[in-house]
Each structure stands twice: as structure tokens, then as C-alpha cells.
Amino acid sequence: MRKELIAGNWKMNKTCQQTRQYFEEMLPGIDCEGRDVVICPTYLSLKDAVEATAKTNVKIGAQNMHYEESGAFTGEVSAEMLKEAGVQFVIIGHSERRTYYAETNESVNKKVKKALLSELTPIVCVGENLDQRQKGETFDFVREQIEKSLEGINDERLVVAYEPIWAIGTGVTATSEQAEEVCEFIRGVLGEKCKENSEKIRILYGGSVNASNIKELMSCKDIDGVLVGGASLKSDFVKIVNYE
Ligand code: PGA
Numbered sequence: 001m002r003k004e005l006i007a008g009n010w011k012m013n014k015t016c017q018q019t020r021q022y023f024e025e026m027l028p029g030i031d032c033e034g035r036d037v038v039i040c041p042t043y044l045s046l047k048d049a050v051e052a053t054a055k056t057n058v059k060i061g062a063q064n065m066h067y068e069e070s071g072a073f074t075g076e077v078s079a080e081m082l083k084e085a086g087v088q089f090v091i092i093g094h095s096e097r098r099t100y101y102a103e104t105n106e107s108v109n110k111k112v113k114k115a116l117l118s119e120l121t122p123i124v125c126v127g128e129n130l131d132q133r134q135k136g137e138t139f140d141f142v143r144e145q146i147e148k149s150l151e152g153i154n155d156e157r158l159v160v161a162y163e164p165i166w167a168i169g170t171g172v173t174a175t176s177e178q179a180e181e182v183c184e185f186i187r188g189v190l191g192e193k194c195k196e197n198s199e200k201i202r203i204l205y206g207g208s209v210n211a212s213n214i215k216e217l218m219s220c221k222d223i224d225g226v227l228v229g230g231a232s233l234k235s236d237f238v239k240i241v242n243y244e
Contacts (some may be wrong), residue, residue, distance in 0.1 A: 167207025
């Protein structure tokens, strides 16, 4: 009943020209039947991406947004600006934003609320680092991230991405058992918070997803999709989206 969602996070990659070229090359191969496919380029490439995908089922997302409507926030972009550009999704609280730009559960919470109010679908990222995993703190840490980031929020449009930091960009993918164990746990925590909506909320796995591990990850009961970094920049993404 939950529609599969395959999202690509380009991070700080691809110019506008490279964005247009990517879609020219990739779009003919992408078969979105029955799946949501979302690409998240940089802010500057959003309009090109929206234009390039206008006549397709591929949707465009941003990698961040501010929770205020406007004002003195140098370098920031609002939900309204994203909507005007034709954006439908927004990644919120990616571990790189939390690590390098001091994003907190509290700011994530404000952003998620604003995104939902603005009819943008938020993809909220959580996940432990290697030290926390080795110390057995994964579940407590992820619970705290979910409870604080989603405080006061109960909405079936939410998307949660479980991205263990030790698997991001490292080539070390969580095994499907490790990924499912935490995604199942997340659904349980969502069940306490969001009751029946927890069965409708989509949970993604992210961290070194590629064309070889997509099928096994997607076979897990509580994994409804993936958030793909590195592999979304290459032709591999077509294989990931079209996995069978
Ligand atoms: P990766 O990145 O696929 O390159 O590991 C995932 C992410 O950061 O969303």
C-alpha cells in the first residue's frame, strides 16, 4: 500500500548545464511505473531539473530549506521559493547538514512543520555514526532523533530516511538485516507517535545504495524506498530506479 520511492541526492554536484545533460541522457531509460522517483539537485539547478522533467513522472526535490518565510537569513531559501520553482520534495536534516552546518533536531522539527504546511513532502534523515553503533546506542539515538525531529507532527505524507552515517559515501552498505532492523524499529516509534499513520509513512534506507544491492534492500518489509547519493549521479541510477 506504500508507494515505493527512489530518491537521488546529488549533494554539491552538477552545474545547470550538467543537470540538463543528465536528464537528456537518463530520462528515456527511466521507467517510473508504480514508483515515485525524485531527484534532488542543488538549488541553482532546480529550475532546469523541473523544466527537464516536466512531461515525465520524475519529481524534483531540494536538499534543504529554511523554516521562516522570508527575512534576514543570508544564503537561505524558503519553502515558498521552492514551491514557486516547481519543487515537490525536500530533504531535511541530512547528516551532512547536521555535521557541517549545525542542523539540530529542533531546527529539523521547524523545517518539517513548515514543509508540510507548504505542501512540500519532507524526507527527514536520521541515523547513527559508527561509534554509536559499536557502543550499542543505535536504537536510543535514532529514537531520540525521531521523537525530537518529529515532535508535534503526525502526517501520512512524511518520509523518513534511515541513513547510518558509517554507510554514507563509504561503499559499506548496511546489510539488509541491519537496515530492516532499524527501519522496523523506526516504524514502531512512529506507531507510538503517529498511530495508524505509521503504516502509511514511507521509510527509506540510505547509505551506499547501488544497482547490486537495491533489490535485496527493497525486499525488506519496512523499507519502502532508498535515498541514493553517489550512485544517483551516474547511469547506475537508471538501473536502481528500474530494479526488478
Ligand atoms: P551515498 O549517500 O549513497 O553516496 O552513500 C547517501 C546519502 O547521503 O543520502
